[in-house]
Amino acid sequence: MSNKIVTGYDGSDGGKVALAEALRLAKDIGGEVIVLFAYEKVVVGGESHDLDEAVEAIGARVLAEAAASAESAGVPLATEYVEGPAAQTLAAVAEREDARYIVVGGNGEPPLKAWVLGSTPSRLLALAACPVVVVRVQ
Amino acid sequence: MPAGSEPGDKGLKSNAIGFVSGVVIGVASTAPGYSLAASLGLVVAVVGVGVHAPVIMIAAFIPMLLIAASYYWMNRADPDCGTTFSWVTRAMGPGWGWIGGWAIIVADVIVMANLAQIAGLYLFLLIGIDAPSTIAVTVVGVVFIAAMTWICVIGIELNAKTQIGLLAAELITLALFAVVALVRVYLGDAPAGSVKPSLEWFNPAGIGSVTALTSGVLLAVFIYWGWDTTVTVNEETEDSTETPGRAAIISVFVLVFTYVIVTVAAISFGGPSFLANDESGDVLGLLANNVFGSALLGKLVIIAVLTSAAASCQTTILPTARTALSMARAKALPEKLGEVNPQYMTPAFATWLMGVVSVVWYVGLTLLSENVLFDAIAALGLMIAFYYGLTGYACAIYYRRELFKSARNFFFIGVAPVVGGLMLTAIFIKSCIDLADPANSASGTSWLGLGPPLVIGLGFLLMGIVLMIVWRIGGHPEFFGRKPEVADPALVARSPAGGASNV
Numbered sequence: 001m002s003n004k005i006v007t008g009y010d011g012s013d014g015g016k017v018a019l020a021e022a023l024r025l026a027k028d029i030g031g032e033v034i035v036l037f038a039y040e041k042v043v044v045g046g047e048s049h050d051l052d053e054a055v056e057a058i059g060a061r062v063l064a065e066a067a068a069s070a071e072s073a074g075v076p077l078a079t080e081y082v083e084g085p086a087a088q089t090l091a092a093v094a095e096r097e098d099a100r101y102i103v104v105g106g107n108g109e110p111p112l113k114a115w116v117l118g119s120t121p122s123r124l125l126a127l128a129a130c131p132v133v134v135v136r137v138q
Numbered sequence: 139m140p141a142g143s144e145p146g147d148k149g150l151k152s153n154a155i156g157f158v159s160g161v162v163i164g165v166a167s168t169a170p171g172y173s174l175a176a177s178l179g180l181v182v183a184v185v186g187v188g189v190h191a192p193v194i195m196i197a198a199f200i201p202m203l204l205i206a207a208s209y210y211w212m213n214r215a216d217p218d219c220g221t222t223f224s225w226v227t228r229a230m231g232p233g234w235g236w237i238g239g240w241a242i243i244v245a246d247v248i249v250m251a252n253l254a255q256i257a258g259l260y261l262f263l264l265i266g267i268d269a270p271s272t273i274a275v276t277v278v279g280v281v282f283i284a285a286m287t288w289i290c291v292i293g294i295e296l297n298a299k300t301q302i303g304l305l306a307a308e309l310i311t312l313a314l315f316a317v318v319a320l321v322r323v324y325l326g327d328a329p330a331g332s333v334k335p336s337l338e339w340f341n342p343a344g345i346g347s348v349t350a351l352t353s354g355v356l357l358a359v360f361i362y363w364g365w366d367t368t369v370t371v372n373e374e375t376e377d378s379t380e381t382p383g384r385a386a387i388i389s390v391f392v393l394v395f396t397y398v399i400v401t402v403a404a405i406s407f408g409g410p411s412f413l414a415n416d417e418s419g420d421v422l423g424l425l426a427n428n429v430f431g432s433a434l435l436g437k438l439v440i441i442a443v444l445t446s447a448a449a450s451c452q453t454t455i456l457p458t459a460r461t462a463l464s465m466a467r468a469k470a471l472p473e474k475l476g477e478v479n480p481q482y483m484t485p486a487f488a489t490w491l492m493g494v495v496s497v498v499w500y501v502g503l504t505l506l507s508e509n510v511l512f513d514a515i516a517a518l519g520l521m522i523a524f525y526y527g528l529t530g531y532a533c534a535i536y537y538r539r540e541l542f543k544s545a546r547n548f549f550f551i552g553v554a555p556v557v558g559g560l561m562l563t564a565i566f567i568k569s570c571i572d573l574a575d576p577a578n579s580a581s582g583t584s585w586l587g588l589g590p591p592l593v594i595g596l597g598f599l600l601m602g603i604v605l606m607i608v609w610r611i612g613g614h615p616e617f618f619g620r621k622p623e624v625a626d627p628a629l630v631a632r633s634p635a636g637g638a639s640n641v
Binding site: 039047048049053055 | 481
């Protein structure tokens with residue numbers, strides 16, 4: 001098992017608390033953090049090229065944000081832009097990296113969407129091969 | 139619902155679509171249940187069509203198939219999922235591209251009103267109210283638009299499995315409806331007015347006039363609208379040289395077959411005059427109750443139409459909001475429309491705006507006259523004919539230097555799209571001439587001495603031209619300064635359509 005901690009970050013409050021906790025945890029165990037920005041592309045046709053580009057720009061921006069906070073915390077950090085649903089990509093990257101923990105925000109998602117589709121943390125419980133740390137926004 | 143949570147699925151490439159999903163997306167995007175509910179009565183009602191509606195269903199598919207070739211080839215040029223706006227701008231320059239994008243947006247607004255109306259009517263049918271008041275239907279319709287818009291804004295999408303399930307239920311229900319209706323007709327168990335199907339219904343020569351043919355086809359192009367989606371998702375399919383072609387072909391056969399069978403069954407069971415004289419707009423739902431003779435089974439058809447309408451909303455609002463976003467990012471529309479909500483990762487502002495405009499349009503039109511909503515289908519046909527036709531020409535123009543390099547290029551990239559474009563242009567022009575006479579519209583109302591569909595259709599196009607000019611006067615050289623491009627020869631050489639490599 002590696003000392004890597006995988007977390008998802010989208011710039012939301014839930015993402016922020018998760019990232020902060022991931023950085024703290026990494027410091028404690030002397031590990032590194034892998035931050036994911038996951039985006040599920042729209043499958044149905046249409047002008048999706050520009051939307052994808054716009055989302056990529058958002059991804060690049062928030063990942064840079066995450067990298068900056070890692071730097072000030074003095075924790076090694078890698079960022080990754082991945083395509084796919086949040087829970088599945090987090091679990092997949094954690095498995096690939098043989099990660100120690102996955103850290104996610106407990107209530108970062110739009111509440112109604114989470115209510116309809118299920119939240120990332122609850123899905124992760126079924127998917128993750130490693131312990132999942134859920135941090136609630138206070 | 140942890141979709142794709144199988145152990146082997148890492149989720150990283152979960153958007154690759156297989157053959158079955160390709161077919162499902164093609165058929166579901168077309169929304170057969172809703173399309174039939176919205177247009178069946180109207181097609182039969184066209185003077186001179188009547189029992190020949192099945193021929194119209196087949197005839198309308200021909201230009202769509204030809205235009206699909208242009209979708210296929212333009213998608214090769216713009217593999218990141220562009221559509222009419224990007225393609226026409228590339229091939230024919232910003233002016234045409236702008237109008238093409240505008241036509242898509244307008245078509246969306248018009249169809250939303252119709253979807254809302256159908257959803258309202260069928261929801262009342264579902265709870266057993268056959269003739270709800272206009273106000274009640276409108277209120278439900280507005281709520282429906284708001285709910286669908288919200289779903290698109292927060293980015294809830296049906297996953298492939300849910301879609302397959304819904305579509306299967308829809309098709310099985312329609313098939314059941316057709317079989318039961320036909321069996322009852324043949325057993326002599328159908329109500330008065332029913333007629334046994336005859337081969338004559340498939341005789342194109344039986345259609346009264348060219349006007350009847352074009353008016354019928356104008357209404358019926360709408361039922362195939364959306365099917366092109368199958369062709370434009372090809373870059374994401376598992377085997378991108380083979381799958382999209384086959385998925386598109388199979389899905390179109392599923393559609394043609396469904397439409398013809400249900401049309402034949404509905405006409406023979408209800409009788410052409412019942413369909414033609416129905417003014418309620420929910421002819422399929424009313425028929426379903428009679429066909430099954432049990433309210434419970436009849437409700438299945440109603441539910442199928444409702445889920446189909448909801449699915450259609452998704453395949454309408456999402457791509458259109460993205461078209462608006464694309465236009466905004468290309469500086470062809472105000473920047474605000476190009477914003478992506480960082481929380482939902484959707485073009486939230488463009489989507490909401492589309493929803494609000496649809497509600498205003500829907501309520502406004504209903505206030506004018508309820509029948510005008512039926513005329514909106516013909517207006518929608520004009521929009522679809524316009525921008526599909528444009529896409530057909532764009533394909534041949536974009537690939538003009540490749541056309542004469544081989545017979546395959548000539549026919550598939552040149553002739554097919556152009557013939558499709560010409561057919562749609564002919565339908566567009568002939569319909570404009572016919573619709574100048576208010577008597578040829580479904581409502582029979584006169585607006586400015588013209589038929590409402592013509593006023594709606596041309597009115598929106600003219601409004602588009604005015605807005606484009608205003609936008610152009612405001613500057614925006616990044617967009618209006620763009621020059622038409624030509625296709626890279628490698629696009630054609632790279633991979634053969636449908637695997638035919640040596641034609």
